Amino acid sequence: MGLNSSITRYNNLFLNSVLSNLKRAIDLGGFGEEFFTYLSHPMRTVSVSIPVKINGTIKIYEGYRVQHNNALGPFKGGIRFHPEVTLEDDMALATIMTLKNSLNGLPYGGAKGAIRIDPAKVSKEELEAVSRGYARALVQFIGPDIDIPAPDLNTNPQIMAWMVDEYSKMVGRNAPATFTAKPVQLWGNPVREYSTGYGAALWTRNAARRFLKGIEGATVAVQGFGNVGYWLSHFLTEMGAKVVAIGDIGGAIYNPNGFNPDDVKATERKTGTVANYSGSGVRKIGMDELLTLNVDILVPAAVEGVINYSNANAVKAKIIMEAANGPVTADAEEVLYKRGIYVFPDIGVNAGGVVMSYLEWVENLQWFIWDEEETKKKLDYMITNAFNRVYDRWQKMSGATIRDAAYIDALDRIYQAMKWRGWI
Ligand SMILES: NC(=O)c1ccc[n+]([C@@H]2O[C@H](COP(=O)([O-])OP(=O)(O)OC[C@H]3O[C@@H](n4cnc5c(N)ncnc54)[C@H](O)[C@@H]3O)[C@@H](O)[C@H]2O)c1
Numbered sequence: 001m002g003l004n005s006s007i008t009r010y011n012n013l014f015l016n017s018v019l020s021n022l023k024r025a026i027d028l029g030g031f032g033e034e035f036f037t038y039l040s041h042p043m044r045t046v047s048v049s050i051p052v053k054i055n056g057t058i059k060i061y062e063g064y065r066v067q068h069n070n071a072l073g074p075f076k077g078g079i080r081f082h083p084e085v086t087l088e089d090d091m092a093l094a095t096i097m098t099l100k101n102s103l104n105g106l107p108y109g110g111a112k113g114a115i116r117i118d119p120a121k122v123s124k125e126e127l128e129a130v131s132r133g134y135a136r137a138l139v140q141f142i143g144p145d146i147d148i149p150a151p152d153l154n155t156n157p158q159i160m161a162w163m164v165d166e167y168s169k170m171v172g173r174n175a176p177a178t179f180t181a182k183p184v185q186l187w188g189n190p191v192r193e194y195s196t197g198y199g200a201a202l203w204t205r206n207a208a209r210r211f212l213k214g215i216e217g218a219t220v221a222v223q224g225f226g227n228v229g230y231w232l233s234h235f236l237t238e239m240g241a242k243v244v245a246i247g248d249i250g251g252a253i254y255n256p257n258g259f260n261p262d263d264v265k266a267t268e269r270k271t272g273t274v275a276n277y278s279g280s281g282v283r284k285i286g287m288d289e290l291l292t293l294n295v296d297i298l299v300p301a302a303v304e305g306v307i308n309y310s311n312a313n314a315v316k317a318k319i320i321m322e323a324a325n326g327p328v329t330a331d332a333e334e335v336l337y338k339r340g341i342y343v344f345p346d347i348g349v350n351a352g353g354v355v356m357s358y359l360e361w362v363e364n365l366q367w368f369i370w371d372e373e374e375t376k377k378k379l380d381y382m383i384t385n386a387f388n389r390v391y392d393r394w395q396k397m398s399g400a401t402i403r404d405a406a407y408i409d410a411l412d413r414i415y416q417a418m419k420w421r422g423w424i
Contacts, residue, residue, distance in 0.1 A: 012088035014304075017330060018095050025407035028400065031415055034424050039098070039414075042068045042091055043109075046141050050115065050133035054126050063115040063134050067147055068094035070109035071417040072102055074145050076354065078152025079113035079134070081159075090114045093152075096325070097354075100347040103410035104386045106358045111147050113138075119154050131159045135166040142167070144177035144365060150357050157183040157192070177364035180357035189360045190372040191379060192353075197231025198376070199352020199383045200323040204232070204297060205239050206387045207344055211319050212296050216240035219295040221317065223247045223287065224302025225264070225274050228323050228350065232301060233261035241297070245290050248302070251275025252290040255282045292316060300327035308332045315341060322346040337401055345403040347410065348386055355382050 019040055026036045044067040049060050064087050067075040077097035090112050098110025115134055119127055141147060151160060164179045164186065182188035191198070208215040218241045222229050225248045233243045242258035250273025253264070259277075267277040275284060291298065291311060298317035300306050304326035307315065312332035320336070320343045322328060328336070328343050336343055359375055362368070370378075394405035418424045 012086065012092070014326070015088045015092040015095075017326075018092040021330060021403070021407065022095065022099075025404055025411055028404055029408040029411055031411060035411075035415055035418075038418070038424060039069060039095065039411075042066045042094055043070060044141075045087065045091070046138065047087065048134070048137035050130055050137055052126060052129040052133055054123075054129070061115055061117055061130050061133070063113070063137065064090045065113040065138055065141060065147070065149075066090045066094035066111060067141070068110040068112075069098045069414065071414050071421060071423065072109050073107035074109065074143075075111035075147035076101055076106070076108035076150070076357070077111035077113070078150045079115070079155050079159075080153040081115050081117050081119045081155050082153055083116055083118040085114040085116055087114075093325075096347065098414065099407060099410040100351055100354060102413045103347050103390070103406055104351045104355055104358075104382060105413075106354065108148075108358070111149070112152070113149055127159070128162050131162040132166040135163040136170060139167060139170045142178055143171075144175065144361070148178060148180060148357075148361055150180045150354070157181060157186075157188060160188075161186050177361050180360045180364075181353070182360070187360070187364050189356065189363060189370065189375050191356050191375045192360070193227075194231040194235075195356035195379060196228050196323075196350055196353040197233075198235050199355060199379065200228060200232045200299070200301070200321060200349050201235035201239060202352075202380060202383045203344060203349045203387055204236060204241075204299070204321050206384065206391075207319055207321065207342070208241075208297065210391060211342055217242060218297055219244045219258075220297045220299060221245035221247075221290050221293045221295045222299045222301055223252075223290055223306065223327075224300065224324060225268055226301075229299070229301035230261060230265050230268075232299060232323055233259075233264075237261055244295060245285065245293055246274050246277075247285075247287050247290045248274050252285045252287050253277055253282055254285045254290070254293070255279070257281050297321060299323050303327070305329055307336075309335065312336055313339070315339075317341065319344065322349050325350065333401060333403065342402055345406045348390055348406050351386065352379060352383060355379055358382075 046065040048063045093112035101108040160179045160182045176187040205215040245254045292314040294316040301323035308329040309331045312335035390406045
């Protein structure tokens with residue numbers, strides 16, 4: 001199958017865009033057509049039906065697990081619960097996980113799972129039944145050295161706890177290393193809650209040291225104030241940055257003197273949105289204004305596609321950190337690149353969660369219990385290492401984006417493993 005037909009064979013924008021980015025990097029890195037053909041097909045796609053009996057009635061939920069590539073080790077990636085998720089979305093996300101795991105030096109291939117369910121619309125009992133049903137349906141396809149799932153959109157440590165319990169019952173032994181981001185009391189680790197935001201803050205500090213005058217005093221606008229956006233703002237403030245704008249689905253606020261993110265979080269927890277935060281010097285702004293503020297650093301930490309062809313020309317930040325997955329579209333990145341605005345890619349910036357998951361898996365396999373400081377130190381080392389590799393590679397390239405450098409770094413490791421194995 002030719003390159004172009006591999007990209008356009010799906011009727012799914014997200015997957016086609018992931019395949020386009022992949023092709024661009026494979027071409028730029030000179031890896032050859034065979035490698036693209038390989039990586040544009042997941043190795044295994046499992047579709048399951050999950051029957052649950054609620055009040056005497058049977059309901060069937062549809063679930064997937066896409067195991068994209070395991071040249072570097074067991075498959076790894078989250079499970080998302082969403083009513084509109086499709087198998088092709090899952091394929092796109094699994095492909096990204098292969099790259100993310102490789103870039104961060106983890107001994108994993110990439111995977112992603114999903115169940116078509118709206119968790120807000122079902123009872124806790126139904127959610128538990130569906131979660132256990134998914135673990136049962138996949139029992140022969142997952143395991144500590146086969147495929148290790150974790151949470152993603154709308155899934156959490158409670159869901160991981162049900163799944164690890166069900167899996168352990170099925171295999172007849174305690175098997176904590178099959179799922180990560182579990183509750184601390186069930187062999188999870190204490191860094192889980194803030195690992196992605198912390199990792200994104202480390203990438204931002206490293207980027208500010210190379211591309212700005214350092215993180216101290218740098219002004220930051222953050223879109224999205226959930227798990228990632230809040231913790232990122234918290235740690236950046238601790239590092240000396242000035243978070244001057246914060247926005248969420250309910251609106252956005254600006255204060256040229258900088259916010260205390262913990263205070264803003266307290267308001268958001270109480271009232272549902274950061275837009276209700278008030279104080280001297282604070283004014284409400286629109287989300288369009290937040291994304292185009294004259295700041296040093298812009299951090300989209302909410303949803304995909306928010307910086308696109310229609311607003312890329314208006315962006316004034318000097319660097320953009322992709323804390324969310326896919327917030328900058330490929331055509332926007334071209335515009336930003338020409339304007340000298342650097343975009344740091346999601347596969348590096350938001351990898352703190354999966355690096356933490358790797359550390360938890362190692363602990364579980366060895367029955368180690370590392371404390372918070374020790375885990376954080378290891379996370380710090382691995383994240384900084386990935387940043388430095390991407391930066392060094394990018395410096396040696398010409399005409400390349402930082403995303404190109406990150407993709408090529410990730411692909412190189414997978415390519416070498418596949419070569420040694422004799423797959424290509
Ligand atoms: N949580 C993780 O460990 C993790 C890891 C890797 C990547 N990510 C990615 O980071 C992003 C954020 O994840 P999270 O866990 O913080 O989610 P979350 O649900 O905790 O928070 C999302 C935030 O974005 C805001 N938001 C949602 N839609 C918006 C919109 N249209 N405009 C403006 N704001 C909007 C919400 O109000 C909320 O503040 C997602 O892209 C996710 O895939 C998260």
